[in-house]
Amino acid sequence: MAVKSEPTRILVLGGGYVGLYTALGLQKKLRANEASVTIVDPQPHMTYQPFLPEAAAGAIEPRHVVVPLRRVLRRCHVLTARVTKIENERKTVTVEAADGHIEQLNYDVLVVALGSVARILPIPGLAEEGIAFKTIGEAIYLRNHVLTKLDEAASTLDPELRKRLLTFTVVGGGFAGIEALAELEDMTRFATRYYENIQPEDIRWVLVEAAGRILPEVRETLGVWTAEQLEKRGIEVYLSTAAKSFENGHVVLSDGTEFDSDTIIWTAGVKANPVLANSDLPVDKRGRLQATAGLQVVGQPNVWTAGDIAAVPDLSRTEEDPTATCPPNAQHAVRQARHLAKNIIRVLRGGQPVDYYHRNVGSVASLGLHKGVADTFNIKVKGFAAWVMHRAYHVKAMPTFNRKVRILLDWALGGLLRREVVSLGQINNPKEEFARASRS
Template structure:
């Protein structure tokens, strides 16, 4: 019997966990699992703030696909089309022509991208916070601003360099802001030219509270703790423009900032625009409680989805949808893999059901808030809960050990606050010193004049 081919589009939380479980529960006679992703790793996004802050190495917040998915076939490329009517996907590899791959089952889990708005200047000035590259760039950019502020003779440039704006008061925005405020506070110890009262962090949130996931009481506590650190929190406020770094808020204030970080929500991956699968009003794939893609009451044979890009009914809260969180994504991945296995061996798939356990959020080193099964935690205990939970969730024993080693070293050694900004343009210096062909300043051939 020919093995069933299972194609997994995307290697995020859903894709990686589902592929890993399928490869363990099905043998090579039963199924072939193909994972397609442009990146050779899965990014554990809850660790992005700590990677940006230097608490852990950026490499330790990603999971190499080929190491973790040894029994799967990894295709490094971008899916440009899904034609479920023909059960084929079109893949554009890193290099070379596009190719088609047929399948019996497909897991569509490309995840989400930043939900941006048509704000003047945002495209040119904004910094996202969804990938490990963006996290590294943000760290280097902020530390570079300290160097600029310490050396510029222009007081306006100095003030703009020390002003940091974060738009979005959810997990990503608050955790990134809190960690980077810690980094700047520690970095100022090495800049006698700069004073703490010159630094300004601004959090802009369109709703009337931050961290809605931990409840109003814990969200209010988090806001008070951030304000005690001098962070300017603007609720019920929107950023209307940031052309050339001139930030204009809806409350009427205008100021210059050289750092504008956008974390105001996510939307399904635009890859879904190139599929023939049914989608809901917000662009998500429509799924039933068994994580099968459905078109109204019709179940599409062999099409499955979960995570940020899927609209899955929440059986613990009738009428609602499962939230786009890592907590749901990891559990949905397990149920999805088991349901595909059930279909392949002739059994019945089961409903996905999980009551949301709660939320944890870091507010920087040794600080946090949490609400777990109704129990509220603040400060150090919440911070420890945050670290313990995410340590248990990141895939592979290898990564757990490496992250734990990073944390242990951070307890006894001072934080590194050096910028490696050259990483973002590594060939610039070499290109500058290498003249073009025909230039009379062309260097001598290698070895010339060496004798």
């Protein structure tokens, strides 16, 4: 009698776009006892990052832009832990679990989908004063922080402090920075109607970008148009300008401009997850995993990768540039993940992986309520139509029917009843009142 072989152990590192969509594809297509799938992430949810600006601005309930991993991955094992080391030679991954204990996980097939982290530059004061914008926690914090600054400004008698409180700085002119800036500026302008002593012109929003243009993902003319639209709204746009210092909230720019700001939002780029430095997997000069067009790690046929952490050849552009790799965006991450799951199934069943090919169809961005910009299928779209395209595209891409419905309801209620602009500032320091009571 033949001995039944053990199921293949598939370990997925990361629960973002790539991790979630790969695990979804695997649990849908794997046969019974063909393989076991374990997904590891420090958070018990996947965050749909394109909706973070709307969550921060109150257009969407923050809980609705995250997908609970345990709820949707019913046939997978979900481990809430942080990856600290990868040893493919031994086929083990070291993780630090949520309770702090260290554990080693063994695998047969590894999917590295750890994504990216904020790229922090050695600018004085940045680590102390800056706020990143990559997680739902940061979006919630930022919303309450900004609205709290309006409350503080409305009550202070110090004109210089008031000016500082009402000055908001965004560093980084890519999609993340522009959408965060536009949505939050829209929110603060709307909120001023509830403050007797704050007018829209009292609020100062500043955008700082080291390159000579914003939104490099769209054609240059649309980037110029977007900058003009922001300036028409009173937003100060500094191009070809680097930030030199943020010490004690005092912003110093490379062109000599100086001002005080209590809010510094850092969206100036990302880098591959630094855990790769503690692995035996091959990386390129930018610290990303070297990947084949079939989404396998170069020289490691049992290791797969995709998304921001991977340098995947962009076959749609390799004729003009042999070194071209897929840009780190949600469009590629989602498609690569679905393709990756199919390739793993093919290989498990004795087949060969198929190369990933996708020609970028364009980009869409929200510039606040009823405003947007899009560059899709070589067509330029501006204003309300682009805003509708942005919402339609991303609600379609949002995982699970449950989340799609909740987001649509948020939009419907927001249009009918208007957005909420109340600060829940206690969230940022929840024990303050308890500590005060204990001292009295």
